[in-house]
Amino acid sequence: MEQVFASVVFNRHLTGDYWLLEAEAPALAASLLPGQFVNVRIEGSAAPYLRRPFSVYRVSRDRRRLQIAYKVMGEGTGLMTSSIRENGRCDLIGPLGHGFSLPANAKRIAVVGRGIGIAALPTLADEAASRGIEVHAFLSARTRPNLVALDIFAEYAFPVVTHTDEARANALVTDALAALAQKVRFDAFYVCGSNRLARAVHALAQKQNVPAEIAMEQHMACGFGDCHGCVIAVNLRPSRGEKAFKEVCHYGPVFQTWEVVDASA
Numbered sequence: 186m187e188q189v190f191a192s193v194v195f196n197r198h199l200t201g202d203y204w205l206l207e208a209e210a211p212a213l214a215a216s217l218l219p220g221q222f223v224n225v226r227i228e229g230s231a232a233p234y235l236r237r238p239f240s241v242y243r244v245s246r247d248r249r250r251l252q253i254a255y256k257v258m259g260e261g262t263g264l265m266t267s268s269i270r271e272n273g274r275c276d277l278i279g280p281l282g283h284g285f286s287l288p289a290n291a292k293r294i295a296v297v298g299r300g301i302g303i304a305a306l307p308t309l310a311d312e313a314a315s316r317g318i319e320v321h322a323f324l325s326a327r328t329r330p331n332l333v334a335l336d337i338f339a340e341y342a343f344p345v346v347t348h349t350d351e352a353r354a355n356a357l358v359t360d361a362l363a364a365l366a367q368k369v370r371f372d373a374f375y376v377c378g379s380n381r382l383a384r385a386v387h388a389l390a391q392k393q394n395v396p397a398e399i400a401m402e403q404h405m406a407c408g409f410g411d412c413h414g415c416v417i418a419v420n421l422r423p424s425r426g427e428k429a430f431k432e433v434c435h436y437g438p439v440f441q442t443w444e445v446v447d448a449s450a
């Protein structure tokens with residue numbers, strides 16, 4: 186983990202509610218693993234005191250640049266759209282947290298993302314593709330323009346199932362995954378951005394007896410385990426009801442789904 190002042194290549198509107206920031210940070214980009222995140226300092230007199238955490242959306246092929254796809258949510262992300270400018274600098278700390286793991290010898294995986302959560306998946310798809318693993322994507326959002334990363338999955342010609350609330354409010358994108366999983370074998374599941382989808386993926390993974398991982402989001406301050414501001418309840422041994430509190434930034438953001446699904450109940 187290090188603090189870097191990255192050169193901003195661009196920071197522009199991506200699609201729907203999302204913006205895309207690309208910055209040159211070779212040492213950071215070279216060491217990032219899928220699912221890890223960076224903590225961004227927002228500059229300016231009106232800027233919030235705390236950094237804001239973001240998954241790394243993409244790392245360039247030469248591993249010199251990284252991208253963040255961010256949704257404008259409030260004070261910090263609103264300011265990011267105007268204060269981070271082309272040819273300027275961006276103060277980042279990273280790589281942070283523990284990312285996704287791909288089982289050895291995996292042949293086919295399914296990734297399930299909703300809304301902002303989709304932004305954690307392209308680096309995993311890149312890594313899987315480099316190992317010859319087939320990735321089936323199941324992406325969900327409120328509206329069609331908020332389905333980010335479709336172009337990235339299309340680059341690899343990976344199959345993508347999409348769902349929007351405006352088209353089918355009551356269905357879940359995991360319904361399509363459950364149907365497909367009866368016909369083909371998946372070696373692992375990955376889910377981000379929705380508790381409902383996480384529960385559905387976890388149930389499916391248990392039924393199929395395959396591992397499932399989830400990238401958790403939590404309000405954060407330091408981002409590296411010092412302030413204990415991002416703890417969540419985690420199952421230690423679900424059969425005995427044993428639980429603990431763990432920092433998402435340090436032990437996560439990626440957890441096994443059994444560790445977190447229904448842990449706070």
Ligand SMILES: Cc1cc2nc3c(=O)[nH]c(=O)nc-3n(C[C@H](O)[C@H](O)[C@H](O)COP(=O)(O)OP(=O)(O)OC[C@H]3O[C@@H](n4cnc5c(N)ncnc54)[C@H](O)[C@@H]3O)c2cc1C
Binds near residue numbers: 222253258401
């Ligand atoms: C590990 C991690 C990775 C993330 N990756 C991405 C990403 O790739 N792209 C992206 O757009 N966002 C991502 N987020 C969420 C992002 O950090 C928040 O949206 C951002 O911090 C909001 O800052 P703000 O100042 O604009 O909002 P604020 O003004 O602080 O809050 C606005 C609203 O957003 C809610 N909010 C703020 N932070 C979070 C959070 N961490 N989780 C849930 N709700 C929150 C607040 O409760 C409030 O309702 C990630 C969060 C974590 C923990």
Ligand code: FES
Binds near residue numbers: 404413414416
């Ligand atoms: S944000 Fe400080 S411990 Fe996680």
